[in-house]
Amino acid sequence: MYWNWKTGGIMLGLSFFLAVAAIKPIGVSTQFVIADGIMAAAVDPTLIQKDKKAKSGYSSSNAYLNKSGGKYAKSVAKPLNYSFVFVLSMFLGGLLGRILTKKEAGKPVVKQIPYTHVHRFKNRVLLRYGLTFAGGVIVLWGARLAGGCTSGHMMSGIMQTSISGYIFAAAAFLAAIPTARFIYNNTGGTNE
Amino acid sequence: MNNILLAIILGTLFGFVLQRIGAADPDKIINMLRLKDFHLMKTILAGIGVSSILLFGGMATGLVDGGHLSVKSMYWGVVAGGILLGAGWAMSGFCPGTGVVAAGTGRIDALVFLLGGLAGAGLYGLMFGTLKSTFLMMPLFGGKTTLVQTGEYPAILNTVTSLPGWAVAVLIGVALICIGALLPGNTSDNR
Numbered sequence: 001m002y003w004n005w006k007t008g009g010i011m012l013g014l015s016f017f018l019a020v021a022a023i024k025p026i027g028v029s030t031q032f033v034i035a036d037g038i039m040a041a042a043v044d045p046t047l048i049q050k051d052k053k054a055k056s057g058y059s060s061s062n063a064y065l066n067k068s069g070g071k072y073a074k075s076v077a078k079p080l081n082y083s084f085v086f087v088l089s090m091f092l093g094g095l096l097g098r099i100l101t102k103k104e105a106g107k108p109v110v111k112q113i114p115y116t117h118v119h120r121f122k123n124r125v126l127l128r129y130g131l132t133f134a135g136g137v138i139v140l141w142g143a144r145l146a147g148g149c150t151s152g153h154m155m156s157g158i159m160q161t162s163i164s165g166y167i168f169a170a171a172a173f174l175a176a177i178p179t180a181r182f183i184y185n186n187t188g189g190t191n192e
Numbered sequence: 193m194n195n196i197l198l199a200i201i202l203g204t205l206f207g208f209v210l211q212r213i214g215a216a217d218p219d220k221i222i223n224m225l226r227l228k229d230f231h232l233m234k235t236i237l238a239g240i241g242v243s244s245i246l247l248f249g250g251m252a253t254g255l256v257d258g259g260h261l262s263v264k265s266m267y268w269g270v271v272a273g274g275i276l277l278g279a280g281w282a283m284s285g286f287c288p289g290t291g292v293v294a295a296g297t298g299r300i301d302a303l304v305f306l307l308g309g310l311a312g313a314g315l316y317g318l319m320f321g322t323l324k325s326t327f328l329m330m331p332l333f334g335g336k337t338t339l340v341q342t343g344e345y346p347a348i349l350n351t352v353t354s355l356p357g358w359a360v361a362v363l364i365g366v367a368l369i370c371i372g373a374l375l376p377g378n379t380s381d382n383r
Contacts (some may be wrong), residue, residue: 011209023202028292083199086199097207111216116226135286141276163339167270168273179225
């Protein structure tokens with residue numbers, strides 16, 4: 001169903017290499033801020049202002065959007081930029097992957113409620129959504145505090161031998177392994 | 193080439209690859225983190241190794257512009273944020289990138305994750321004004337620092353080894369691939 005680790009490793013490595021060779025290292029979590037900014041600016045048009053004094057040419061009343069010379073404020077004002085379109089295109093990549101996935105007998109192409117969840121919590125769908133919503137809040141709040149996520153810090157970071165990348169990866173796995181073993185149990189099969 | 197066209201091509205490729213290696217499947221993530229299935233871990237280690245070898249090899253031969261590198265700063269928030277991201281990753285089976293890709297594969301739980309993510313990122317944006325002057329933002333190890341010399345950033349190993357930086361980076365890349373190869377495999381058949 002999935003690529004073996006050698007094919008997968010080469011393709012994953014090529015994706016990260018091509019991105020940095022062509023433009024810059026891959027990163028994702030910043031674009032959640034840009035998406036929030038676009039929605040907030042639609043409600044409050046005064047949020048982002050053109051500002052000749054700012055390094056980016058834009059400033060914001062929000063301290064976060066305004067940081068580093070209004071870098072994020074500019075991306076919110078001009079959403080058709082490389083990094084934002086890159087992340088939107090990842091959605092298409094997922095869709096393409098699904099379309100090209102061969103259906104195996106007796107297995108759904110996409111298992112809407114994961115086997116690991118069913119194994120531990122039966123078919124409690126609302127609990128699954130509760131875990132993913134809360135997970136999303138914690139993941140993105142944490143990623144913004146860290147200044148990057150699995151793509152930007154862990155993969156792109158270690159690729160460049162960044163100190164922050166190694167430390168981020170260690171911190172993330174140190175928290176993730178016990179959490180996964182606690183929530184989803186460390187016994188039982190991996191199939192159902 | 194036009195930057196937007198490049199973003200579409202490279203973003204679609206990255207999303208497709210993440211789906212193909214199983215990274216957009218929360219079972220694969222959770223089973224990796226439960227230490228039950230190392231298939232994805234092997235792939236990630238190999239992926240980082242391959243990209244690092246190509247990047248530093250490319251820079252050493254002048255084929256890749258070192259100015260494209262972008263090293264992130266090291267500060268206490270990286271540790272705290274990494275711990276939080278790890279906990280939420282294990283809880284949901286998604287990280288920001290794989291959440292987007294999984295939503296693209298038609299997963300409803302991934303859409304819910306993205307909504308949570310937008311809320312989390314928004315909350316951080318509102319809190320940044322008070323967080324920015326705390327110890328969490330204090331640089332560590334000189335902030336934007338790398339292990340080996342890349343050009344513009346300070347490097348820790350610069351004065352320790354006589355090997356050129358790119359060679360050390362290639363060796364680290366090879367080591368990551370070897371660790372990936374040594375991790376137990378052959379579990380991909382039971383997902």
